[in-house]
Every structure is written in C-alpha cells, then in structure tokens.
Amino acid sequence: MNDEKIKIIVPLDVPDLDSAIALINKLPQVTFWKVGLELFTSTGPKILDILKSRQKRIFLDLKFHDIPNTVAGACRAAAGYGVDLLTIHATCGSDALKAAAEAVEIGAQKAGTKPPQLIAITLLTSISPRQLAFDLKIPLELPEFALEMALLAEKSGLNGAVCSPQEVQQLRETCKSDFLLVCPGVRPTWSDKGDQKRSLTPSQAITAGADYLVIGRPITAAAEPELAWNLIVEELKTFPTKNQRPLD
Numbered sequence: 546m547n548d549e550k551i552k553i554i555v556p557l558d559v560p561d562l563d564s565a566i567a568l569i570n571k572l573p574q575v576t577f578w579k580v581g582l583e584l585f586t587s588t589g590p591k592i593l594d595i596l597k598s599r600q601k602r603i604f605l606d607l608k609f610h611d612i613p614n615t616v617a618g619a620c621r622a623a624a625g626y627g628v629d630l631l632t633i634h635a636t637c638g639s640d641a642l643k644a645a646a647e648a649v650e651i652g653a654q655k656a657g658t659k660p661p662q663l664i665a666i667t668l669l670t671s672i673s674p675r676q677l678a679f680d681l682k683i684p685l686e687l688p689e690f691a692l693e694m695a696l697l698a699e700k701s702g703l704n705g706a707v708c709s710p711q712e713v714q715q716l717r718e719t720c721k722s723d724f725l726l727v728c729p730g731v732r733p734t735w736s737d738k739g740d741q742k743r744s745l746t747p748s749q750a751i752t753a754g755a756d757y758l759v760i761g762r763p764i765t766a767a768a769e770p771e772l773a774w775n776l777i778v779e780e781l782k783t784f785p786t787k788n789q790r791p792l793d
C-alpha cells in the first residue's frame with residue numbers, strides 16, 4: 546500500500562486559525578482534514594478556503610441535529626462550500642434525513658460545486674453501552690441501535706455513516722457495498738483512549754471494513770505528530786487492503 550491509499554482523516558480540533566495552519570504545516574502528508582464544531586465556530590468558512598487553496602480534501606463535521614426545515618437549510622448552505630463529507634445525526638429521524646439529502650444536492654447545484662457525501666452519526670463513539678441504557682434510556686443493545694441508525698440513514702438516501710470501529714463489521718455486512726463507513730474512536734495500542742469508549746486499533750478498524758479512519762489526538766497531541774502518523778501508516782501497510790475502497 547502506498548501513502549496515497551492510506552485512508553486517514555485528521556481532525557483540526559484546535560481553537561483558532563493560527564493553530565490550524567500550524568498543524569497543517571506540521572503534517573504536510575495529510576491529504577484529508579476534518580473541520581469540526583470548535584474550529585468552524587471560531588473561524589467560520591475561512592479555514593475551508595485555506596484547505597482548498599492547498600488542495601486538501603475536507604470533512605465538514607458540523608453534526609447537524611434539528612427539525613427537517615432547519616437541517617435542510619443548513620445542509621444547503623454547507624453544500625455550497627464544496628466540501629467532501631458532511632455530517633448529520635441519524636437521530637434527527639427520516640424526514641430530516643431525507644430533507645438533508647435533497648438539500649445537499651440543491652445547495653451544491655446552486656453553488657456549482659460537487660455535492661458532499663452526507664453521512665449520518667449512528668451513535669457517538671464516546672457513549673458506552675451503559676450510557677446508552679441508563680442516560681439515553683435506549684432499550685436496544687448498542688450494536689443493534691448503531692445498525693438501526695445506519696439502516697435509517699441508508700433508507701433515507703444518505704451516502705454513509707459514522708460508526709465506532711467496534712460496529713463497523715456488522716454495518717459493512719448489512720449495508721449496501723457503496724455505503725461509506727467512517728470510523729472515529731480509533732486508537733493505536735500505544736495511545737490513550739481519552740473520552741473514546743468503543744475503540745479498536747487502526748488495522749483492526751480497516752480489517753473490519755472501515756473506509757476511512759478519523760484519528761486525532763494520537764497524532765495531533767503526540768510529542769512528534771509526524772512520527773505518530775508514520776507509525777500508524779506503517780501499521781496499516783502491514784495489513785491486507787481488500788476492504789479499502791476509494792471515496793469517489
């Protein structure tokens with residue numbers, strides 16, 4: 546496997562533009578960056594222009610969660626930025642998911658850009674089975690709930706789902722083959738789990754069927770981010786690539 550085929554998305558989970566640029570400069574080999582709630586709230590779309598000017602791919606992770614009319618408006622606007630991936634919570638329900646799927650097409654068409662792949666959060670990777678039962682009062686087993694949310698997203702016309710690596714195999718086997726599966730909560734054996742509750746290693750996640758891995762702090766908070774990146778890339782190179790598929 547060459548480095549081009551390494552499907553790792555690194556989140557720019559930093560507070561401001563200067564810190565984001567410093568991180569992008571520190572890791573020139575990263576081709577796919579995620580812009581999430583912290584950075585987008587602080588800088589707005591400026592960071593997207595910077596990433597585009599450097600020919601980087603962009604995962605705009607705003608995790609929309611609202612009524613159909615509101616998520617549709619937000620998705621129309623976000624699609625106009627010409628990003629590659631966009632997130633919404635599956636728990637918005639089918640009406641909102643369908644409205645969002647339609648809205649990204651309309652927003653992209655209006656802006657003359659390619660529509661982003663709209664992917665649904667099934668269940669945040671920071672939630673444990675115990676929290677699902679006792680905090681969220683969901684009476685299903687966690688893997689069943691994650692699968693139901695992925696199937697709801699698929700039925701509603703979304704392009705894929707975000708799930709923990711612990712559920713990805715089941716989703717891969719059940720959802721259609723071009724349904725994109727993106728896994729955060731990935732942790733090399735040498736890194737801290739932090740607030741992630743349902744993690745696996747990078748090679749385990751890819752072997753289980755993940756299309757993309759979102760790996761943040763093990764790389765970005767490492768004393769030497771480039772070394773951490775290289776270690777993960779080396780780990781993935783030693784594993785079979787049969788499950789790796791291109792995004793386009």
Ligand SMILES: O=C(O)c1cc(=O)[nH]c(=O)n1[C@@H]1O[C@H](COP(=O)(O)O)[C@@H](O)[C@H]1O
Nearest residue numbers: 556606668669670707729730759760761762
């Ligand atoms: O949508 C996401 O990317 C996401 C979904 C989820 O269920 N869990 C999750 O951790 N994420 C994001 O993935 C990244 C994980 O970062 P690290 O825990 O530092 O590797 C963060 O930017 C989270 O916002």
